[in-house]
Amino acid sequence: MRIALLNGSPKVKNSASGTLLEDLKGYLEQKAEVVNFGFHSAAITEETIGELAKTDAWVFAFPLYVDGIPGHLLSCLVQLEQAQIQNPEMRIYGIVNCGFYEGIQAEFALKILQNWSIKAGFFWGGGLGVGGGGGLSMMPKVEGGKGPKAPIEKALEILSDNILKKEAQDDQYVSVAFPRFLYRLGAQIGWRQMIKANGGKTKDLEKRLVK
């Protein structure tokens, strides 16, 4: 079995989507061949489409942008639909990381991906919405089912089982095992550190260009 992991983050390195796919790959690669693809811009090459056509399942991972799929990835999906790859056995899975705490906020992005898979003539295998994605790439992996990423790792393990069995799952939603108020506080501290590091002041975060 040949499984394609499609990273739909605009970031080439250090993305939460990449972290999630790496964790998933750890579960998949002992029983299947795994191939990585980067969908970091608004167009994909004919060569990439040709390579994707030779696989059995595609797993998309991408950040939630304005409740949906990032514009550049949506453009790639339109291109893939137009390529008319004839493979009704192709399984499509999706992983959406949300900057918000609640994974359920990925619900509509997964529905859009599901609608696309039907229109493109593929088989929807289900997805996973991950809340608290803002800190994922900085969180260490803790062995023994512990640590803030534990619920996500469990969900990825279940997803990997379903991918390997070529089975579908209902969309699942998880969040980091970290209190929401601390996640919110951590983000607020982070924005203030970032604007100061860029030479700005904390009050600039409030800036209005229109009065």
Next chain:
Amino acid sequence: MKLIITDLENFQIPVEGEYQVIKPNGDIHHCIGCFGCWVKTPGECVLHDGYEKTGSEMGRCTELILISRCCYGSVSPFVKTVQDRAISYIHPDFVIRKGEMHHKRRYQNVISLSAHLYGENITDVEKETARELMQANADNYDGLVKDVSFYRSIEELEGIVL
């Protein structure tokens, strides 16, 4: 002011009152996820390609009108990319609304959101997804949904008045 974001290069729909149109005019760069519009040049995207001010233009509008091909229940890649590039309309800090985490307001205007979506074969499921997506957008903008309508063709869409 009505702010219209559309993928129609030849936009010909009549509009009542004051309005501004953002439509394809040269290449648009996609959002690169840098958060520069929050922490480098707050309120404006750092990518200067003519679409960098949409966030502040949203801060001036009373109505946001999306006119777009319907792609799987989403707006089209162009309209979505403009939306992605305009997250400076909101503030990076989080607030809890309706029990869920969202972003704090930057501006005081309450946006009334409409979507006019066209396409030959929009399924009922895609229509339902689009309605849910627009409500989610309105929740994140801390605004309201005014209307979500579907059209079989651009010609049918051009018969309306905005």
